[in-house]
């Protein structure tokens with residue numbers, strides 16, 4: 322009988338795409354994948370170093386796995402496994418910890434599922450981890466996260482990602498095109514380009530071979546992809562040529578997610594971000610002048626050391642005035658081995674929480690205001706497979722979330738609808754449209 326494997330993923334889209342790739346390796350090796358809540362022979366937990374209380378979370382997931390199958394073999398991979406292998410090894414029940422490079426050789430490492438008295442660690446230093454391993458997520462038929470880049474050469478003072486994932490490196494354009502074609506054949510309608518710092522795409526073997534814009538142009542030529550979404554891109558790397566190209570493209574959708582982190586130039590300096598707020602305004606204005614209906618999402622960190630009330634209000638007012646559509650708010654928390662951990666001006670936890678709350682309210686207001694500008698318009702919606710209390714959801718190309726009565730026939734279909742009303746839960750209702758849109 323085939324051995325059973327189950328997965329649990331914490332963290333970002335990149336982790337999801339990598340879990341899928343590891344999953345395919347197990348399938349090729351003859352394993353059967355089961356749900357995490359079922360009894361399995363092996364559980365793989367893909368961790369994140371950005372997750373608040375990563376160790377607690379990891380411990381909880383391990384316990385959960387052992388509840389379903391007390392003698393299962395437990396393996397921990399991912400960013401947290403690269404950063405803190407010894408801490409993880411001490412968690413009761415963990416059999417193996419694999420670092421950033423070793424996680425893609427997992428099937429070789431665990432071919433023998435004998436539980437040893439001591440946890441096995443395979444973890445080479447991150448500066449020796451410079452190989453690019455292609456990944457894309459598959460499972461949800463509607464959307465795929467395609468990893469095009471890994472690692473980061475920046476040194477933002479709050480971030481552990483360069484320590485967990487190593488230097489910036491990318492796939493080749495022909496290889497990405499090949500994967501995009503495979504994805505099209507599998508029936509998936511939307512590709513989300515994913516990486517740690519995708520705007521820095523194009524470095525191979527430590528040298529710049531091409532640019533993100535080259536990739537964007539090449540992907541736009543791939544027949545059959547309905548939608549391509551650029552996930553998150555640093556403002557200093559989102560050039561005018563990329564914005565202008567997206568504005569004319571039939572495949573790249575008018576949705577940008579641009580990390581800001583702070584609207585105070587003082588804090589941006591302390592964070593060692595590579596732009597100032599003036600550049601950010603410029604990017605938003607360029608996008609909106611070429612694509613008035615574009616959706617713009619913003620990452621912000623509150624409570625960074627040195628952020629006074631005035632600095633925070635600076636950020637708040639800056640965002641309030643900016644023509645953006647939603648925020649992803651992160652509450653700063655200290656991370657080992659980062660310069661920010663030793664900075665002065667630590668913000669008390671209660672103030673961090675208050676600031677986060679204020680920005681969550683602002684985000685809600687921004688999203689509603691953006692959705693309201695879209696009411697009455699016709700839009701092409703890609704419907705997803707979710708089914709909750711008789712309803713399902715879909716997204717327009719500019720990321721408006723719509724809600725309709727569940728209809729299995731709609732799953733993974735692109736349909737033109739008219740956006741009619743902003744519902745109390747913040748989603749948008751629709752009616753059938755007469756005119757048919759093609760993109």
Ligand code: SF4
Pocket residue numbers: 473474475476477480481482483517518555
């Ligand atoms: S750009 Fe900054 S925040 Fe983003 S991964 Fe690199 S170091 Fe971290």
